[in-house]
């Protein structure tokens with residue numbers, strides 16, 4: 414076979430872009446942790462020395478960091494000054510913006526920090542528990558997903574479910590399974606003060622963070638967090654059981670859906686939010702699919718394989734496979750309620 418020089422050059426170009434992206438993400442984490450983006454969020458042009466002064470950082474390293482940000486198109490540069498445009502500030506500096514993504518860089522860092530554990534899982538039985546990852550995965554996940562919950566959950570996702578918003582307005586009982594640091598429960602508890610929200614997660618440190626977040630948000634009265642697995646969470650007569658970006662992480666998603674079925678009132682609803690995916694691999698070979706498959710290799714699928722059953726759905730399971738899971742668990746009504754470029758929002762009814 415004859416090597417095609419043009420194809421080689423094109424592929425090398427692609428790899429340079431990808432490696433630059435991976436390297437600059439480490440710098441995004443620095444900018445986020447050191448407050449460099451926040452210190453530029455007002456959009457006024459700064460010199461490296463001024464930014465170093467504002468953030469208490471080393472001026473020479475700040476200059477190098479800014480040069481890399483300029484080369485990436487994250488900041489603009491002219492006459493020795495650097496400016497963070499408003500659009501970039503929304504994505505990198507403002508945690509309240511719906512497009513804030515800097516938390517995602519922390520999730521990706523955990524994949525590098527946990528490299529040795531992931532190598533061992535890949536050489537072994539495939540299992541690596543969520544709990545055994547670097548803690549930046551837990552806070553990174555919260556900060557990556559929370560902007561989406563704030564932007565979409567109350568405004569779009571809950572209204573896309575049949576009869577759920579009137580029920581929550583009247584006062585209903587909701588379980589949020591695999592709730593992590595509780596971002597989704599807290600968003601809903603604020604919007605629906607007459608309802609009660611019960612967040613469950615098998616990871617005790619996440620439950621402790623969720624308690625703290627609820628206190629900070631001032632929603633202590635109608636939101637409760639407790640350690641429990643998806644297959645044994647307590648309570649019954651729920652009106653709504655939610656799974657936010659966690660069902661595919663679980664070893665036994667059928668068991669989790671079965672427990673949700675048992676815990677729901679007749680006529681109750683499951684809200685299943687999963688990473689956006691199509692049913693066939695060929696249709697997932699997209700920038701979003703690439704991101705999710707890579708994270709799923711290092712985090713989601715190993716966690717599932719570390720648990721009982723180990724079904725290993727993966728983060729790109731797609732609607733058809735998820736429907737099968739819910740049918741097996743006894744749900745007959747299952748439909749796509751809505752979607753975003755990053756999420757499938759699915760409804761199952763008892």
Ligand SMILES: C[S@@+](CC[C@H](N)C(=O)[O-])C[C@H]1O[C@@H](n2cnc3c(N)ncnc32)[C@H](O)[C@@H]1O
Pocket residue numbers: 543554555558559590591592593594595596597613614615616619641642643644656657658659662663664716720
């Ligand atoms: C990707 S995180 C999503 C967290 C949260 N729902 C959010 O959207 O921010 C997946 C969560 O599922 C939890 N989890 C995984 N397996 C579980 C199980 N079998 N039972 C309960 N929680 C589980 C993990 O501890 C983790 O908090």
